[in-house]
Amino acid sequence: MNNNRKTLDQMMTLRTRRMLIAYAFLFIPVLFYLGVRIVPAIQALSMSFTHEGSSVFTLDHYKMLLQDEVFWISVKNTILYVVIVVPLQMLLGLLIALGIERVNRFKWFYRIVFFLPYMTSIVAISWVWRLIYEPNTGLLNKVLDWLNLPVQGWLTHPDTALISVSIVIIWQMMGFCMLIFTAGLQVIPRQLYEAAEIDGAGRWKRFWMVTFPLLNPTIVFLAIIGVIQTLQTFTQIANLTGGATGGGLGGPLHSTSSVVVYMYNQGFRDYNLHFAAASTVFLFILILIVTLIQFRVLNKSYKL
Amino acid sequence: MKEKYTIGKFIIHLILIAGIVIVAFPFIWMIMSSLKSLTDFYDFSFLPKSIDLSGYIYTFEETGFLRWYLNSFIVAVVVTVSNIIFCSLIGYTLAKFRFFGARGIFILILSTMMIPTEMLVIPWYVLSSDMQWVDSYWGIMFPGMMEAFGIFLMRQFMGNVPDDILDAARIDGMGEFKIWWRVAMPQVKPAISALAIITFLGNWNAYLWPVIVTSTAEMRTLPVGISLYGTSDAGGIQWNTIMAMSTLTVIPMIIVFLIFQRQIVEGIALTGTKG
Amino acid sequence: MKRVKWLLMGVLASMLVLTACGGANDTQGDPDKTTITYWQYTYPSKVEEIEKIIKDFEDENPDIEVIAQDYPYDQYQQKIFAAKKAGKGPDVFNIYFGWVPEYVNREYIQPIREEFMTEQEIRDYYVDFVEPNKVDGKYYTLPIAVRSLALFWNKDMFEEAGLDPEQPPKTWDDVIEYGKKMTKLNDDGRYEQEGYGWNVAGQGLHMFQQVMLRQFGVEPYSEDGTKVQFNSKPEGYDAFEYWVNMNQKHKIGDPDFGNSYNEAFISGKAGMIVDGSFRIGDVQSGADFEWGVTTLPVLEEGGLESNYASYWTNAIASGVEGEKLEASEKFLEYLIQADVQKSWMENVGELPAAKEVVAEKSIKEDPVYGAFVRGLEHAHATFFVKEDKEREIITNKVNEIRLNGKAIDEAFDEMVKELQQVRDEYFDEVSK
Structure with missing residues (x-):
């Protein structure tokens, strides 16, 4: 009896001790997040319900937001960016990572070249892309012309501008996906492949039986990060469509505008931070819902 | 190293080479453009007519480029080290400890990624201004000291670390802190290397927040410095200078990448599962 | 373990040092x-x-x-x-x-x-x-x-097109005529070279508002700035149509050509542009051809001169x-x-x-x-209420004509309406 109690106590203290350790490890980070991210976010939330210089509760910003056609165009574009960019950048990133794994030589060289776009400063490289896309004398149309394919307006036409921006984002981000997939492939124990090989599994079967399931945490990570980042796309759009040619960010005719571009225009160009806050809240809710759905659908080994 | 040349490998090489030609093309164009004179630049051709280093000369003689380089380097290194330590510690705790509120804290941290930086710039500036952080290294660095992105990454990878080896260490009487550092960390070395590369890059190329929080020329980071020369109303856009600066900016990135990508590969050896 | 501690301490120490040595530069100075x-x-x-x-x-x-x-x-x-x-x-x-x-x-x-x-x-x-x-x-x-604005012209391109390189255009009709001679289009209507760097978001919209409208006899805004008067006379529409048709009908230049009108000019692919004195530096350092600058064209010789400041x-x-x-x-x-x-x-x-x-x-x-x-003598500055937003409205309306085939008169009416709305909102706010 006495002995039993003692072990129970020991177990309790062990569990409590471990809990306390966890809290100790997390104390500073949680404080940091509260101060640097959560409090400003709550400020933004409360701002979205008031007018500047007053504290009276109002839904005006949300009403205006829902009625603004440009806002809905931006929402539609943002979703399109996600649908186009995320699957392609992940697929290409995975194929490149697998391809590089399979070869024996020049691995580091291939990795670095595929990763180069992610390293490059967007200002300089946007200018190069604009030159490639230029509809009259640009390289891409010259190639199309040479192949006898119809030429396109690329960044300058509303029908193709979004795709053109998406291509640049994929170009930049697939190296990032490749890197994370490479890390994910490295931590898969080799014994599992050997075991599968002994079982007589072919290459294709080994991929589906071993690689793919064990890459699940990596895939979940990249899908969620990719969606969150793409839902917040701003820099590439600003650099590819701003300046002398577009007249405003997200052009032509709002065809490349994303929710963050819309928010930025409202907050920083029209000085309407409270209205911009409302679009941020909308975006936050959108991202939250999508992320929760993703966890449900994608996650096999973790529960949120 | 056993080398087997098969047709399959050869085809993969071919595909990869085709890929890098397409992927590297805009990048090489940038380097080519940095070697042009301004009149040559406006030919919009791929190859320079003759090598002209005026963009590089201007960069080093007329701008505070080296100082910006140093600033970016300090910021990127400190933030990267901070992220490696904090993100892996937090990620490990969230993946391997069971405690009340674990889920809530993870959701809380993850949700901070869902608010665009563009919206946080103003509150951060107000905070920095109150705390006298404006125009300081700490001011540039503080928002990124522990990225939610890194915590998420580490949590995903730490989850793969088998519980057995952690428990074995506990039975050996190792302290929890030591277990994290000595046992868990080596298991996820590839992920740490990836995190290091990405954090370093993110800070090296960060633009919006550094431009808002710095005031003097001495505190500018590289992207802020480069952007000074890239606006149409700034009287004489010197594209060759911008291209030269951007080219120079990538070089340390390549070095950092080379160092850490070796770590990614070495991760195999350390986990003792070399094939 | 020791290494971790040192590393952590090192990071913390460097943070403290960095925090201490930076900061508060805003108010430094001699007391x-x-x-x-x-x-x-x-x-x-x-x-x-x-x-x-x-x-x-x-x-x-x-x-x-x-x-x-x-x-x-x-x-x-x-x-x-x-x-x-x-x-x-x-x-x-x-x-x-x-x-x-x-x-x-x-x-x-x-x-x-x-x-x-x-x-x-x-x-x-x-x-x-x-x-x-x-x-x-x-x-x-x-x-x-x-x-203020002036017309830059590329003397080499003038010569190549058989024009007198020392005789820049005097009227807008000249601009169109010379522009056509210098423009080279290929089979599918794309530009290989443009005669005039026609644009909206650069200086084009200012030129339309303060130069063309006035030369057509229309005062663009009321004196107190509250009213947009582009459509106060039928000539206002004529001015808009004339300006847009340089691109639409006469095809002497396109805003998407060569990245931007000024880069197209500097690269020797645009015969003429209208731009400000601040562009001279760019042109001097980038252009490797003979060029000149002259005062802005008028509607007809001896007609009203106008400029945007x-x-x-x-x-x-x-x-x-x-x-x-x-x-x-x-x-x-x-x-x-x-x-x-x-x-x-x-x-x-x-x-x-x-x-x-x-x-x-x-x-x-x-x-x-x-x-x-010399252009300053006839120059007008626009009283903007929200400069970027007004620019975006005009750019977008012209883009709807160019890219979506909207009728010019319809776009014109909508443009006036939207510009007026921005002004109404501003003056509403001010009077509060």
């Missing part, structure tokens, strides 16, 4: 002196020139210290916005004249005090178009220099008072004097803003800047 901060956007030659001026100014006023800071143009307004939100910011700042109404509305800047310069003094000192800069009947800002101007922040206000005023007074304006033109490429300087013969006949200075 015996009155320190004022001056903000401007980064325009390398302006930044250099201001540094020189400050040095001279400080020599003359040893009790005042001026700290100049500059920010990238793209983020300059955001920076001001953030600083104002934090209740900080400079004492004197350099802003685009189109932002003045908004900044007055947001109480960022204070009016020029009567004790410093009276309204009459300002009016006598400056060329006329500084007038629209008045908000609510008060002057808030004082510019050093102004910019814009300027960056200096304001004292609201809330600046006492010694700092006096120091700021002294600095402003120093900035706008005639000598500074002259060296500004030489080193920066913007034109003098004072009547007496503009009237000087040597300035008027300057081989490069002369065309711009």
Whole structure:
């Protein structure tokens, strides 16, 4: 009896001790997040319900937001960016990572070249892309012309501008996906492949039986990060469509505008931070819902 | 190293080479453009007519480029080290400890990624201004000291670390802190290397927040410095200078990448599962 | 384990050091002196020139210290916005004249005090178009220099097309005629070379508003700035159609050609462009062909000349008072004097803003800047209420014609309506 109690106590203290350790490890980070991210976010939330210089509760910003056609165009574009960019950048990133794994030589060289776009400063490289896309004398149309394919307006036409921006984002981000997939492939124990090989599994079967399931945490990570980042796309759009040619960010005719571009225009160009806050809240809710759905659908080994 | 040349490998090489030609093309164009004179630049051709280093000369003689380089380097290194330590510690705790509120804290941290930086710039500036952080290294660095992105990454990878080896260490009487550092960390070395590369890059190329929080020329980071020369109303856009600066900016990135990508590969050896 | 501790301690220590050594640069300075901060956007030659001026100014006023800071143009307004939100910011700042109404509305800047310069003094000192800069009947800002538009032409391209390289176009019909001769289109209608760098978001929309509309006999805005009058006469529509048809019907140039109109010109692929004096530096360093600058064309020879003027101007922040206000005023007074304006033109490429300087013969006949200075006599500045938003409306309406095939008259009506709406909102807010 006495002995039993003692072990129970020991177990309790062990569990409590471990809990306390966890809290100790997390104390500073949680404080940091509260101060640097959560409090400003709550400020933004409360701002979205008031007018500047007053504290009276109002839904005006949300009403205006829902009625603004440009806002809905931006929402539609943002979703399109996600649908186009995320699957392609992940697929290409995975194929490149697998391809590089399979070869024996020049691995580091291939990795670095595929990763180069992610390293490059967007200002300089946007200018190069604009030159490639230029509809009259640009390289891409010259190639199309040479192949006898119809030429396109690329960044300058509303029908193709979004795709053109998406291509640049994929170009930049697939190296990032490749890197994370490479890390994910490295931590898969080799014994599992050997075991599968002994079982007589072919290459294709080994991929589906071993690689793919064990890459699940990596895939979940990249899908969620990719969606969150793409839902917040701003820099590439600003650099590819701003300046002398577009007249405003997200052009032509709002065809490349994303929710963050819309928010930025409202907050920083029209000085309407409270209205911009409302679009941020909308975006936050959108991202939250999508992320929760993703966890449900994608996650096999973790529960949120 | 056993080398087997098969047709399959050869085809993969071919595909990869085709890929890098397409992927590297805009990048090489940038380097080519940095070697042009301004009149040559406006030919919009791929190859320079003759090598002209005026963009590089201007960069080093007329701008505070080296100082910006140093600033970016300090910021990127400190933030990267901070992220490696904090993100892996937090990620490990969230993946391997069971405690009340674990889920809530993870959701809380993850949700901070869902608010665009563009919206946080103003509150951060107000905070920095109150705390006298404006125009300081700490001011540039503080928002990124522990990225939610890194915590998420580490949590995903730490989850793969088998519980057995952690428990074995506990039975050996190792302290929890030591277990994290000595046992868990080596298991996820590839992920740490990836995190290091990405954090370093993110800070090296960060633009919006550094431009808002710095005031003097001495505190500018590289992207802020480069952007000074890239606006149409700034009287004489010197594209060759911008291209030269951007080219120079990538070089340390390549070095950092080379160092850490070796770590990614070495991760195999350390986990003792070399094939 | 030891290594971890050292690493952690190292990080913490370096953080502390970095925190301690940075920070609080905004208010550093000699305690015996009155320190004022001056903000401007980064325009390398302006930044250099201001540094020189400050040095001279400080020599003359040893009790005042001026700290100049500059920010990238793209983020300059955001920076001001953030600083104002934090209740900080400079004492004197350099802003685009189109932002003045908004900044007055947001109480960022204070009016020029009567004790410093009276309204009459300002009016006598400056060329006329500084007038629209008045908000609510008060002057808030004082510019050093102004910019006007002129026509740049590529003499080599003129020659190649069989035109006299020394005879730039005099009328807009000439521009279209010469433009057609220099434009090269390929089979599917794409440009290989354009005759005229037609654009909207660059200077095109200003040229339409302040040059073409006036030459067609339409006053673009009512005197108090409340009404958009593009459609007050049928000629207003004619002006719009004429301008848009340079691109649509005559196809002498396209805004998407060669990345932007100015880059197309510098690269020798556009025969003519209309641009400001601030472009001269770009053209001088980038173009490897013979070029010239001349005053803007007119509708018909001997007809009304008109030009668009814009300027960056200096304001004292609201809330600046006492010694700092006096120091700021002294600095402003120093900035706008005639000598500074002259060296500004030489080193920066913007034109003098004072009547007496503009009237000087040597300035008027300057081989490069002369065309711009002469344009000043007929120049008008637009009273913007929200400069970027107004630009976006006009750009988008023209884009709807170009890209979506919208009828020109429909786009014109919508444009007027939307521009009017922006003004109504602004004046509504102000009257509150």
